[in-house]
Amino acid sequence: MNFLDFTNYPQKLSAYLLPMLRVAGALAFIFRVMLDIAFVSTGYTDVERVITSSLSLMAAAIAGYFYYRYECDNIAEKNGKEFSEFISARLKSVIYISLIIILGTILAGMVTLANHTLPANVFSAIIYDIVAACIVFASFSLFSLHYCVTQLRRHPKTLVLTKIMLIGVGAALVLQFLLSLSGKPSTMLDVSATAYLLVVGLLNIRKMQWVDALTSREKRRLLGLGTAGCITTFSVWITIQATDFDIALDFFLPSLYLFFKISSLLASVYCGRLAFASLMALPTARVVDRRNSEVDSLTYLNRIVAETIDVEKLTEIVTERARHVCNASAAWIEMRSEQERIIAAPIGISHGQIEWLHINSDFDSVVSNCSESFLIESLEEHPQLAPLGSSAAAFVKSLIAIPLLSGNSRIGTLIVVKPESYGFEYDDMRLLAAFRDNVSIALENARLLHDSMQNERIRREMVVAHAIQQRLLPQQIPSVNGFDIAAMSHPAYEVGGDYYDMVKLCDGSLCILIGDVSGKGIPAAFYMAQLKGAVLALACEVTGARDFLMRINATLFGSIERQIYITLQCVVLRENPASITIARAGHMPALIKQHGGVAVVTPKGMGIGLVSPQLFNRALEEFSMPLTFGDACLLFTDGISESRNQNSDELGYEPLLNVLRSPAADSATSILKAVEDAVAHHAGCIEQHDDITALAIVYKGNTSKVLIEHDLDAPVSAKSENILQIAASTLHII
Amino acid sequence: MSMTTKLTIEHQKDTSIDKLYLHGYLDMHTAPQLESSLDNLIKTGRHNILVNFRGLDYISSAGLGVFMVFIEDVRLNGGDIKLTEMKPKIFTVFDLLGFPMLFDISENEIDALAKFAP
Numbered sequence: 001m002n003f004l005d006f007t008n009y010p011q012k013l014s015a016y017l018l019p020m021l022r023v024a025g026a027l028a029f030i031f032r033v034m035l036d037i038a039f040v041s042t043g044y045t046d047v048e049r050v051i052t053s054s055l056s057l058m059a060a061a062i063a064g065y066f067y068y069r070y071e072c073d074n075i076a077e078k079n080g081k082e083f084s085e086f087i088s089a090r091l092k093s094v095i096y097i098s099l100i101i102i103l104g105t106i107l108a109g110m111v112t113l114a115n116h117t118l119p120a121n122v123f124s125a126i127i128y129d130i131v132a133a134c135i136v137f138a139s140f141s142l143f144s145l146h147y148c149v150t151q152l153r154r155h156p157k158t159l160v161l162t163k164i165m166l167i168g169v170g171a172a173l174v175l176q177f178l179l180s181l182s183g184k185p186s187t188m189l190d191v192s193a194t195a196y197l198l199v200v201g202l203l204n205i206r207k208m209q210w211v212d213a214l215t216s217r218e219k220r221r222l223l224g225l226g227t228a229g230c231i232t233t234f235s236v237w238i239t240i241q242a243t244d245f246d247i248a249l250d251f252f253l254p255s256l257y258l259f260f261k262i263s264s265l266l267a268s269v270y271c272g273r274l275a276f277a278s279l280m281a282l283p284t285a286r287v288v289d290r291r292n293s294e295v296d297s298l299t300y301l302n303r304i305v306a307e308t309i310d311v312e313k314l315t316e317i318v319t320e321r322a323r324h325v326c327n328a329s330a331a332w333i334e335m336r337s338e339q340e341r342i343i344a345a346p347i348g349i350s351h352g353q354i355e356w357l358h359i360n361s362d363f364d365s366v367v368s369n370c371s372e373s374f375l376i377e378s379l380e381e382h383p384q385l386a387p388l389g390s391s392a393a394a395f396v397k398s399l400i401a402i403p404l405l406s407g408n409s410r411i412g413t414l415i416v417v418k419p420e421s422y423g424f425e426y427d428d429m430r431l432l433a434a435f436r437d438n439v440s441i442a443l444e445n446a447r448l449l450h451d452s453m454q455n456e457r458i459r460r461e462m463v464v465a466h467a468i469q470q471r472l473l474p475q476q477i478p479s480v481n482g483f484d485i486a487a488m489s490h491p492a493y494e495v496g497g498d499y500y501d502m503v504k505l506c507d508g509s510l511c512i513l514i515g516d517v518s519g520k521g522i523p524a525a526f527y528m529a530q531l532k533g534a535v536l537a538l539a540c541e542v543t544g545a546r547d548f549l550m551r552i553n554a555t556l557f558g559s560i561e562r563q564i565y566i567t568l569q570c571v572v573l574r575e576n577p578a579s580i581t582i583a584r585a586g587h588m589p590a591l592i593k594q595h596g597g598v599a600v601v602t603p604k605g606m607g608i609g610l611v612s613p614q615l616f617n618r619a620l621e622e623f624s625m626p627l628t629f630g631d632a633c634l635l636f637t638d639g640i641s642e643s644r645n646q647n648s649d650e651l652g653y654e655p656l657l658n659v660l661r662s663p664a665a666d667s668a669t670s671i672l673k674a675v676e677d678a679v680a681h682h683a684g685c686i687e688q689h690d691d692i693t694a695l696a697i698v699y700k701g702n703t704s705k706v707l708i709e710h711d712l713d714a715p716v717s718a719k720s721e722n723i724l725q726i727a728a729s730t731l732h733i734i
Numbered sequence: 735m736s737m738t739t740k741l742t743i744e745h746q747k748d749t750s751i752d753k754l755y756l757h758g759y760l761d762m763h764t765a766p767q768l769e770s771s772l773d774n775l776i777k778t779g780r781h782n783i784l785v786n787f788r789g790l791d792y793i794s795s796a797g798l799g800v801f802m803v804f805i806e807d808v809r810l811n812g813g814d815i816k817l818t819e820m821k822p823k824i825f826t827v828f829d830l831l832g833f834p835m836l837f838d839i840s841e842n843e844i845d846a847l848a849k850f851a852p
Contacts, residue, residue: 518795519762562806563769563799567831586831606832610802619835638795650823 025062028055029133032252036125050181056253057177059133064140083210084218087274091225094267097138098232101264102239104131125251132252139256139263158204165200169193173259180254190258194265201266208277215292216285219278226275233268237261290325294431297321301438311446315345318414318439323347325435326400326428328416333404334368335412341368344412353395360388368413373402373436375429378421389421398423402432406444414439462494469495469525472532474502480510483573484700486668488676489693496691497524498637499531503539505572511539511548514635514695515568515587518607523564530556531566531608545570545583546622549605553585554613565607569635571697578627578699583620586610588641591653593632593660594625600653629701632660634671639690643679651682671696740764742789743771751782751850753843757789760797768797772804772815781813782850786843787820793827801837814838818846 032055039048074086172193179186211222240249240261249257281288304317315333323331330348334341343354357363362384376382376399379389389397398421402414414432418424469491477485487500497517505511513535517524534555542548548570556566567587573580582590586607589600603621610616634656643651659665659674675694741764744755752775760768775783785801787793801815808815816838820828828839840846 516795518799520796563765563796563803565795565799565802565831567795588830602830604832606835610831611836615835619832 021062022066025059025066028062029059029129031055032059033126033129036129046181053177053181053254056132056136056256060136060140060253060256063133063137067137067140084214084222088218088221088225091222091229091271091274094142094229094271095225095232097134098229098236098264098267101135101138101236102232104134129252132249132256135249135260136253136256139260142263142267161200161204165197165204168196168200169259169262172196173255176255176258177253180250190261193258194262197262197266198269201269202273205270205273208273211274211277212281212284213288213292214278214281214285215289216282219282219285223275223278223282226271226273226278229271230268230275233264233271237264237268240264290427290431293325294434297325297435298438301435301442304442311443311450312345314442314446316347318435318442319345319347322414322416322432322435325431326416326424328400328424329395329418331414331416333412333414336368336410349395349417357388357396360385363388367399367401367415370401370403370413373400373429373433375400375424375426377424380421395419397421400424400429400432402429402436404436404440404443406440411440411443411447465522465525466491466494469528472529473500478502478504478510480573481575482578482699482701483510484668484698485512485696486672487693487695488672489691490688491691492639492688493521495522495525496520497528498639498691498693499528499566499568500635500693500695501532501535503535505542505544505548506540507543509572509574511542511545512571512573512635512695512697513548513568514571514637514693515566515608516637516639516691516693517566518564520691527560527564527566530560531568544622545572545581546620548572549583549585549608549620550613550617553608553616556609557612557616560609565609567607567638571633571635573697578701579624580627580631580633580697580699581622581624582633583622585616585620588636588638589653591634591636591656591660592625593630593634593665595628596630596661598657598660600657627699629699630666631699632665632668632671633697634660634675634694635696636675636694637691639688639692640675640679640694642690643683643688643692644686645682645684646686651679655682666698668696668698671698741767743768745771751784751847752780753784753786755786755789759792760790760800761792761794762796765794765796765800768800769803772800776804776807776811781808781811783808783813783815784843784846784850785815785817787817787824790821790824793824798827798831798833801833805836814850816840816846816849818843 032052035048035052035055039052044052172189176186176189176193179189211219214222240257249260301318301321304314319331319333322328328348330346332346332349332354333344334354335344336342341358343351346354358368366382366384376385379385379394379397379399382389388394396417397419399415399417403410404412404414414436416424416428416432473489474487477487485502489498489500491498497520499513499515499517501513503511503513515528515531517527517531531552534552538548538551538555542551549568552568560566565586568585569587569590570583570585571580571590580592582601582603584590584603584605586605589602592599592601601623603623605620606616608616611619636656641651641653641656655678656675659671659678662674665671665674672694675696679692741756741758741760744757746753746755754768754771756768758764772783801817805815817828818840819842820839825839828834828837833839838846838849840849
């Protein structure tokens, strides 16, 4: 029957064809009535009879087609649950049409001639035509509707049966139509067509499972409408047999009587079946309602889970749903963080009321800490919670508690309550428990997402912090005549407490600082920034290495936390004559190479920020030494000397001294490269866990003043490994 | 490494002196442990504290900082925090920072105990 679906035709054709069809149907009906007016007094010849019948058939078929289209459009807009509303609306129109037909039948019966012949006058002929046309439309519409409905249900068997039914009935009608034209309608055909239709029709509607899934309200409505429809259509069937209506109908269209009889009977059977199915399904209606509500809630929740990343909104939805599906008076979620109880999204109850419940310490142990879902049917009869339930102010008499789990850990409890005892059923609890897994997953997802967004934000900030801290370190090594300087710094995390800097002092000499703030990460980075500030502020008035450290300590002592301190080493490089001066505030020693020999230089000094300037200054020493071509100095932080291998052995100073001893270490860059290699070689596969910073200075001499270089060479005749003694003798003790 | 290692603190109470025996690693992660131990002692009016480093394998800058937090308060109250039995490696760390000028560091416990004011 798909060729009937004009909606698939090209838009233009459909746009012209449909109005033309309507006009054709209307004209056919008008012609028919006019012919009746012309011929009714003289009677019809056979040819005239064929013409009037054909016009009627045409008008009826077009009306039926439009009705079919109308219903198809209706169905296209409906789906799923609304099906019952669709059926209900049609049942109503069936009932109205039936009532009109019963009235029309009586009216037509009044004007029918007593001798069962054709209408005798123009007036009766017109009434015949109009009533019959209505009936044709009603009958066609019933079949159209039935076909549409089977389209909607789309069960293949139903479709096949409907087609068989329509083809059978159509064949019977055509046969009867032809027989009527020849003046010999067959009663046998009547009976057999009716029987055939009944059998196929009943087969088609034997199950009606869709009724089971309706809500109880819909079922009750269908029961009422079905019963009324069954009675009215059956009345129509009885009425048209009891009156002479058949003559009126057959006058309009031969065999129409049969068609109408069949369709009214079929409608009656269908309505009766529907009413019966609704009646049978009524006892289970509540269960179905609950299941529907459960499915709805779960579906809704699943959608929300996918959409919502906001924990607060999610918990609100959950408690709202939970209260709704159980028909409870209030619902809320309790979550526990550390020792604190968090009440989330209470609905139908205030925070104060919930706290009031928790005044009873048993409420916590019984409800909030339950390991399984449970139902308390009556608080008054509960062994522990009786005082709560029987209190005058009790607004909770029955209760369901559902633990929310994530993995194996408890994340909270969903609680729903009612103000009357025995308000819940076990089914309510099962329903909520079904709810539970989704809720748990949803909450956990939302929480994880929230956390990861938080982490992402922190990560971004750390990236920024890293960039800022890197800018605090010198971007360029200042070039100083005769000195080759290089530096490297790798924080273990994004930011760290290692620091190095190069500033010019007031006398033009270059000052190199290397330091390490105690601790790691963000706090260390903040103090490092503070240190940088002090260095920049003080540099212009500083006269030497020891002076610099004393001023820094005086500035920072008291302004940094007691357990925080900074180790700092200050190296001042001077030219003409070339010399190096080292002061150390608790920092790692400096490693010195002089005349190819190496030494560890550790002038005394306490960490910055540990003690008052008085004590600090008293403890601080300064070491000075002239430099000759090839002399070098390696400064580093504890991240290097204390870097560990898998046996937890520290690197120590010896590998670093070896770097200086090596003849390959002739430039600052090559020394740092060798230090880096030594650390990497030592650590092996162990991850770096401390900031690593190192600075190398190599004295290349002032090439333009070779003589002075020679002069410088002269006084330094110390044995290479004995520099420490030299150091001691050159200390400026203050 | 520092993430997986632990610090254990063993407390012995004499009539006037509290002795803390440190074992394991004292770093950024375990420093709060020692901090709360010392804090508890000082809060209860115990100001003569001897910290024995016999079992300590590692100390980081954050660990050193802990002693700085309390030393002033303790001394103001007429007591002291004395340190003893450090492994050479641990002592080097204290020494580099100049701690021997701030703290009484003894080689053995008997010497340290004797140095507490009678």
